[in-house]
Structures are given as structure tokens and as C-alpha cells.
Amino acid sequence: MPGASYASITINGTRxxxxxxxxxxxxxxxxxxxxxxxxxxxxxxxxxxxxxxDAVSPYLVMPTIFRLDPGKGQSLRIRKIRPLPNAEQESLHxxxxxxxPPAPDASDGENYLQFGILSRLKVIYRPESLDSGAADAATRLRWYRSSLDGRPGILCDNPTAYYVSLAELRWQVAGKTHRMSLDTVxxxxxxxxxIPAELGPLAGPFTFASVNDYGALVSLDAELTPR
Structure with a gap:
């Protein structure tokens, strides 16, 4: 039974x-x-x-279900229809x-297993009181050496009212660059x-990449903060 799964939609944005x-x-x-x-x-x-x-959300998306023909475009309109509980920090949905995709041509008599393709993007609600500090939020992160499940780790403390999306951490050991993936704080x-054992310990300065409001990667240098 052949499978049919492919993405044909371009989404003009990452968040x-x-x-x-x-x-x-x-x-x-x-x-x-x-x-x-x-x-x-x-x-x-x-x-x-x-x-x-089963979704729970203070937002309405319009249109909710629609057909998109080849070579055509459609704008999704997103509207907040209920208040969010915390006006002192960002909220994430x-x-x-x-x-x-359309059903494949089954004229040859074969059966097909067809899959829908799901893309997910962050929706970050920003209260008016936070209009000016998002660009600097990543620079205010504090980093500490930690232990996780008996192996070396790194802990990131976010003292800000913003969601900070992190992509990657890079550091040098004996002249070799090591990388590991991060996520949102x-x-x-x-x-x-x-930290995977094969990457070796994290010591000294390092570089991390954050994702800004426009979906671009921003590289920043940092050091571990003494406890």
C-alpha cells in the first residue's frame, strides 16, 4: 500500500x-x-x-477550513476574542x-494510505506594557552549570517577561566546535x-542563537554565571 505525503503550502512566517x-x-x-x-x-x-x-484558545482563526488552489494564496486572519489571564508577561499559544492533499489517481486499482501534514507556529501575545524590551530579552538570560539525570548539563534562567526562543548552543573543546539544540524558555x-557525553564538558565562554520576532537567528556570546 503506497503512502502519499508531501507539503505544498508555503507559510510566510515562522511565528x-x-x-x-x-x-x-x-x-x-x-x-x-x-x-x-x-x-x-x-x-x-x-x-x-x-x-x-479539543482545542482551547482565546483566538479565532478565519477561515478555519478552506480549499487552496494551485498558484493561489490565502491570508489567515487571527483575532483575539477573549482576554488572556496574565497581563504582566507574554502568553504562548x-x-x-x-x-x-488530493487523493491520488486510483485508476490503477492500488490502495493508498494518505496523510495530512501539520505545521505548528507560535502565537505570542504581548501586553502593551512589554512593547519595548523583546529585542533585549535574550541578552538578559543567565546561564549556570547543572546536572541532569547524573550527567553534566546547562541551566538557563529567564528573568524577563518574554518567551525567548533558543535554537543552538556552541562551544569549543580543544579547538573543536560542539553544538547542541535548545528550545524555548x-x-x-x-x-x-x-549535555551529551560525547560532546565533553561546557566550560568558559560559549555562543548561543536566539530567534527574534521576525524569525531570524541572532548569535550572542555568554559565559556561565557562578552560583
């Missing part, structure tokens, strides 16, 4: 920043493939892949965009990661 004063935000989708696709879009507070019918919280 959505929703300022408190905004009436709505938009995200453009383009179908650069030669076949139409069915799109379903929804926002959820849950960091996972539960279906749209997830935009889910699921595309279902929530406002006023800590996140730690174990």
Missing part, C-alpha cells in the same frame, strides 16, 4: 506576535504545488497535536495548519538541558 492593541493579525499561505489542497487552521493552548475539536522560568 505570530500579537500586540495587545492589535485588532487582528494575518498570516499568508501560498500553494506553490500543481494540485489543490484542503487546509484546516486552529489555535490551541496545548503544546501537542490534539485535534481541533500554537497555530496549527493542517493540509490534506518561558517568562520568569528556568529550563535545563543535559
Amino acid at each position: 505570530i506576535i500579537y500586540p495587545e492593541r492589535a485588532r487582528e493579525q494575518t498570516l499568508r499561505l501560498e500553494n506553490n504545488d500543481g494540485s489543490p489542497v484542503l487546509i484546516q487552521a486552529w489555535i490551541d493552548e496545548f503544546d501537542g497535536t490534539r485535534p481541533a475539536r 500554537w497555530l496549527n495548519i493542517k493540509e490534506v 518561558a517568562p520568569h522560568s528556568r529550563q535545563q538541558w543535559g
Whole structure:
């Protein structure tokens, strides 16, 4: 039974920043493939892949289900319809965009297993009181040596009211560059990661990459903070 799974939609953005004063935000989708696709879009507070019918969100996405023909585009309109609980820090939800390709030609009599493709983007609500500090949030992170499950690790403390998306950590050991992947650190919280044994210890200065509001990587130098 052959499988049919491919992505044909271009999403013009990597995240959505929703300022408190905004009436709505938009995200453009383009179908650069030669076949139409069915799109379903929804926002959820849950960091996972539960279906749209179970989603909980203060946002409305319009349109929710639509067909996108080859060579055409469609803007998703995202509107906040309920207040968010904490006005002192950013709030994070997830935009889910699921595309279902057309059924393949079954004239040859074969059966096909067809998959929908799900893309997920961060939706970050930014209260008006936080309008000016997002660009500097990554520079205010504090880094500590830690231990995780009995192996060396690194702990990141985020004292700011912003979500800081981290992509990568790089450091040198005996002239060799080591890399490990990181992820998002929530406002006023800590996140730690174990360092794979084959990478060796982290000591001295290092470089980390954060993702700004426009989806671009920004490299910053840092050092471990003494306890």
C-alpha cells in the first residue's frame, strides 16, 4: 500500500506576535504545488497535536477550513476574542495548519494510505506594557552549570517577561566546535538541558542563537554565571 505525503503550502512566517492593541493579525499561505489542497487552521493552548475539536484558545482563526488552489494564496486572519489571564508577561499559544492533499489517481486499482501534514507556529501575545524590551530579552538570560539525570548539563534562567526562543548552543573543546539544540524558555522560568557525553564538558565562554520576532537567528556570546 503506497503512502502519499508531501507539503505544498508555503507559510510566510515562522511565528505570530500579537500586540495587545492589535485588532487582528494575518498570516499568508501560498500553494506553490500543481494540485489543490484542503487546509484546516486552529489555535490551541496545548503544546501537542490534539485535534481541533479539543482545542482551547482565546483566538479565532478565519477561515478555519478552506480549499487552496494551485498558484493561489490565502491570508489567515487571527483575532483575539477573549482576554488572556496574565497581563504582566507574554502568553504562548500554537497555530496549527493542517493540509490534506488530493487523493491520488486510483485508476490503477492500488490502495493508498494518505496523510495530512501539520505545521505548528507560535502565537505570542504581548501586553502593551512589554512593547519595548523583546529585542533585549535574550541578552538578559543567565546561564549556570547543572546536572541532569547524573550527567553534566546547562541551566538557563529567564528573568524577563518574554518567551525567548533558543535554537543552538556552541562551544569549543580543544579547538573543536560542539553544538547542541535548545528550545524555548518561558517568562520568569528556568529550563535545563543535559549535555551529551560525547560532546565533553561546557566550560568558559560559549555562543548561543536566539530567534527574534521576525524569525531570524541572532548569535550572542555568554559565559556561565557562578552560583
